[in-house]
Amino acid sequence: MALVTNGNSIKDILDMIDGLKEDAVAAQEVLVDIDLPSLRQIASGVIDRLGGSLQFVFAVDERPGSDGFSLHHVFGISARHCFLHVRSEVPTGSLEFPSLTPILPSANWHERKIADMHGLIPVDHPDPRRLVLHEDWPDGLSPLNYDFDASRPVPRVAGEYMFQRIEGEGIFEIPVGPVHAGIIEPGHFRFSSIGEKILYLELRLFYKYRGVERYLQGKSLLGGVLAAERISGDETVANAVAYCQAVERIAGIDIPERAKRLRAVLQELERIHCHLADIAGAATDVAFSAGAAKAAILRERVMAINETVSGSRFLRGVIVHGGLRRDIDNGASRGLLDFADASRNALNELKSSIFDRSSVLDRFERTGALSKSNAVDLAVVGPVARASGIPTDARIDYPYGFYELYPLEIAVRNDGDVAARVRIKFDEIERSLQIIEDALCDIQSGDICAKDTSLPSSGHGLGWAEAPRGLTLCWVEIGDDGRIVNCRWRTPSFNNWPALPYALEGDIVPDFPLVNKSFNLSYAGNDL
Amino acid sequence: MEALLQRAIIGIGHVVLVLLVSPLMVNLIKKIKAHFQCRRGPGLLQGYYDLWKLLKKDAVISEHASWIFRATPYVVFSATLLAAAIIPAFTVLPPIGRVGDVIAVIYLLGLARFFTALAGLDTASSFGGMGSSREMMISSLAEPVIITALFVLAITAGSTNLSEIISSSLTSGYMQPSYLLILLALLIVVIAETGRVPVDNPATHLELTMVHEAMVLEYTGRDLALIEWASSIKLMLLLTLIANVFLPWGIAREITWVFMLSGIAAIVIKVTVLASIIAVVESSTAKLRLFRVPELIGGSFALAMLALILRITGKG
Numbered sequence: 001m002a003l004v005t006n007g008n009s010i011k012d013i014l015d016m017i018d019g020l021k022e023d024a025v026a027a028q029e030v031l032v033d034i035d036l037p038s039l040r041q042i043a044s045g046v047i048d049r050l051g052g053s054l055q056f057v058f059a060v061d062e063r064p065g066s067d068g069f070s071l072h073h074v075f076g077i078s079a080r081h082c083f084l085h086v087r088s089e090v091p092t093g094s095l096e097f098p099s100l101t102p103i104l105p106s107a108n109w110h111e112r113k114i115a116d117m118h119g120l121i122p123v124d125h126p127d128p129r130r131l132v133l134h135e136d137w138p139d140g141l142s143p144l145n146y147d148f149d150a151s152r153p154v155p156r157v158a159g160e161y162m163f164q165r166i167e168g169e170g171i172f173e174i175p176v177g178p179v180h181a182g183i184i185e186p187g188h189f190r191f192s193s194i195g196e197k198i199l200y201l202e203l204r205l206f207y208k209y210r211g212v213e214r215y216l217q218g219k220s221l222l223g224g225v226l227a228a229e230r231i232s233g234d235e236t237v238a239n240a241v242a243y244c245q246a247v248e249r250i251a252g253i254d255i256p257e258r259a260k261r262l263r264a265v266l267q268e269l270e271r272i273h274c275h276l277a278d279i280a281g282a283a284t285d286v287a288f289s290a291g292a293a294k295a296a297i298l299r300e301r302v303m304a305i306n307e308t309v310s311g312s313r314f315l316r317g318v319i320v321h322g323g324l325r326r327d328i329d330n331g332a333s334r335g336l337l338d339f340a341d342a343s344r345n346a347l348n349e350l351k352s353s354i355f356d357r358s359s360v361l362d363r364f365e366r367t368g369a370l371s372k373s374n375a376v377d378l379a380v381v382g383p384v385a386r387a388s389g390i391p392t393d394a395r396i397d398y399p400y401g402f403y404e405l406y407p408l409e410i411a412v413r414n415d416g417d418v419a420a421r422v423r424i425k426f427d428e429i430e431r432s433l434q435i436i437e438d439a440l441c442d443i444q445s446g447d448i449c450a451k452d453t454s455l456p457s458s459g460h461g462l463g464w465a466e467a468p469r470g471l472t473l474c475w476v477e478i479g480d481d482g483r484i485v486n487c488r489w490r491t492p493s494f495n496n497w498p499a500l501p502y503a504l505e506g507d508i509v510p511d512f513p514l515v516n517k518s519f520n521l522s523y524a525g526n527d528l
Numbered sequence: 529m530e531a532l533l534q535r536a537i538i539g540i541g542h543v544v545l546v547l548l549v550s551p552l553m554v555n556l557i558k559k560i561k562a563h564f565q566c567r568r569g570p571g572l573l574q575g576y577y578d579l580w581k582l583l584k585k586d587a588v589i590s591e592h593a594s595w596i597f598r599a600t601p602y603v604v605f606s607a608t609l610l611a612a613a614i615i616p617a618f619t620v621l622p623p624i625g626r627v628g629d630v631i632a633v634i635y636l637l638g639l640a641r642f643f644t645a646l647a648g649l650d651t652a653s654s655f656g657g658m659g660s661s662r663e664m665m666i667s668s669l670a671e672p673v674i675i676t677a678l679f680v681l682a683i684t685a686g687s688t689n690l691s692e693i694i695s696s697s698l699t700s701g702y703m704q705p706s707y708l709l710i711l712l713a714l715l716i717v718v719i720a721e722t723g724r725v726p727v728d729n730p731a732t733h734l735e736l737t738m739v740h741e742a743m744v745l746e747y748t749g750r751d752l753a754l755i756e757w758a759s760s761i762k763l764m765l766l767l768t769l770i771a772n773v774f775l776p777w778g779i780a781r782e783i784t785w786v787f788m789l790s791g792i793a794a795i796v797i798k799v800t801v802l803a804s805i806i807a808v809v810e811s812s813t814a815k816l817r818l819f820r821v822p823e824l825i826g827g828s829f830a831l832a833m834l835a836l837i838l839r840i841t842g843k844g
Contacts, residue, residue, distance in 0.1 A: 174654045176654070181733040283814075287731070287815035288813070290564045293565030359814040359815075367817075510737040
């Protein structure tokens with residue numbers, strides 16, 4: 001349950017958070033209503049004095065039930081293990097809200113997405129171009145507003161995206177994508193380079209908009225699980241867990257211990273296969289095919305285990321609000337333990353085949369270094385943040401489920417380069433194997449789903465999980481009829497994509513694919 | 529008259545051998561690499577099937593392309609094949625008579641490269657120009673190495689003719705310090721010139737990292753077949769050159785059927801061994817960062833230069 005309070009100065013909020021320290025830890029979501037004009041002041045206070053980071057900004061169209069839009073800023077306050085959910089009202093008749101981007105660069109894409117989805121205008125935003133909806137989308141059609149008619153096809157209009165122009169002697173542009181030679185998701189990259197050196201990279205993504213958030217309006221809670229699992233293929237479990245935990249927090253459902261443990265097992269399996277695919281990709285990108293094959297073989301073993309455990313290679317259809325839909329029986333869990341044991345050797349062998357090779361190290365080290373200050377400013381999450389020296393991990397910062405009581409030590413490295421990111425992934429696979437063993441070794445038999453999953457009343461709340469790519473956040477609002485009224489998502493890729501160009505400072509064009517691979521960002525997960 | 533017929537048979541046989549064996553060598557490398565990746569890999573004949581498939585297809589050509597783009601596959605293919613025809617493979621006799629020497633080989637390969645680079649620029653695609661610029665950077669470094677290395681051989685043999693060079697290495701021996709140095713230098717340059725790992729990666733799908741593949745990205749159908757075939761011939765001819773100069777065993781010194789057949793067997797075996805070495809190198813190393821390539825080729829140039837000094841001062 002979220003704690004609700006009113007506050008219009010940062011002092012009120014600080015006092016309140018200090019006063020509610022113990023409860024806040026339990027609640028993990030502190031909801032504050034503020035007046036829109038004091039937003040900037042409060043935001044900078046939260047960042048400076050509470051050490052928070054702006055993780056998620058979204059708007060909700062409150063019409064026709066009430067007037068106008070509500071605006072939600074979610075700050076992660078890792079020191080207090082809670083999220084500060086700051087809610088404000090955009091005044092009736094007005095479509096403007098103050099942009100936080102000039103003081104908090106991490107607000108950039110969130111605010112542009114709100115502009116596209118609701119037609120709201122972030123005032124003083126330094127880059128008010130379209131983001132999610134490209135220029136062929138007609139003006140004035142806002143897909144998340146109540147008056148948008150999703151049943152009719154949207155007409156296409158003429159329009160041109162204006163790329164940032166870098167001009168000067170010897171500078172040329174290299175456009176890449178959105179269609180690529182390999183089997184990659186669509187994304188356009190516009191390099192301004194001088195010789196091979198990258199001067200500037202502009203990302204143009206969002207070719208995969210499916211209207212997930214719109215689709216979810218009015219869906220049943222189970223429909224929400226199915227959609228969550230399909231936001232991004234290799235984040236199936238993490239997104240489903242985030243969504244289900246939001247629902248469970250709203251309904252006050254406490255899931256059984258066995259379900260908590262098995263959910264952790266599933267999440268770690270997902271982390272392992274996702275990281276192994278990344279390692280294989282990084283080796284492929286430096287043309288070290290033998291190492292790539294080793295990683296791919298190991299990943300395939302994980303996928304096969306996934307299938308025996310859950311019936312799905314991507315672990316779909318297992319998680320549901322209240323717990324699990326399918327148990328992992330003793331035979332399968334013994335198989336998992338044997339697998340975890342056997343994987344350690346294979347993993348060490350893979351690690352040394354990659355990191356004992358100077359030609360590979362020469363490509364990985366000092367390539368694509370993301371500085372800690374840039375990572376902090378952009379609220380970067382997940383392994384990318386941990387490779388740049390930021391000890392952030394939702395399993396520790398905002399503990400949930402099995403991790404609440406689990407003594408997890410996260411891996412942090414400081415170099416911020418490709419080597420650091422690949423090493424972090426190896427470290428995390430080792431820890432994930434350990435978590436699987438610890439979760440399964442003394443697991444008790446029992447229920448896998450809470451008996452009573454009915455909803456006491458309508459409500460709204462945040463849910464989160466540490467996906468392989470980092471913190472994934474969702475906000476769910478449930479109506480009196482027990483159906484979803486609104487749902488908003490912020491996957492880790494949405495926070496991490498804007499950091500990619502900063503990691504490329506001083507790098508050369510042919511190193512871009514490797515750096516991009518080491519970030520491993522989802523295009524679909526980024527573009528609901 | 530009979531001598532003329534003999535020469536004609538040798539010449540035609542040589543060209544047919546090069547045409548037929550070269551796709552096999554490229555495929556052999558793929559097969560060995562697949563083995564290192566725990567894969568089965570394509571069948572050994574896959575290279576021929578691919579060429580046959582491509583040759584039957586129409587080429588799609590950009591409407592912005594000029595005659596250079598259309599002419600390039602033919603120029604590249606014929607220049608490379610002619611260069612291959614100059615290098616003795618299974619007999620010490622010059623296969624197509626004394627029409628050219630090592631310098632002609634270098635220039636013919638240069639001609640092919642020049643046209644490939646122009647064709648890369650011609651369609652004005654973003655990757656073609658990038659590939660051309662990288663190819664020119666690499667070849668401007670690699671060419672001096674080849675020239676220097678071949679000069680060492682020419683000074684030893686007293687001739688730039690390849691038959692004389694091979695004969696000289698057969699008679700006066702190849703276990704000389706300068707020969708070992710240029711063997712190393714040439715092996716590095718062959719890898720660079722044929723676009724193999726660690727200089728280039730022929731198997732990549734990442735356009736931004738490509739060198740040779742980026743230049744020929746726009747080619748399709750039979751044009752692509754000619755380009756692919758030409759690059760496998762180039763690999764074959766460079767490996768033949770190394771095989772016959774540094775390991776001249778088994779090459780036919782007399783024109784009899786027995787010598788010829790054993791000569792053919794010898795060159796196929798030697799080239800197979802060299803191609804396997806390339807495959808092992810490709811499987812055990814990562815591709816170099818682009819700006820490390822000059823260091824590698826610079827090293828091979830130093831080796832070739834050292835060999836030249838040793839040779840001129842008469843110490844090796």
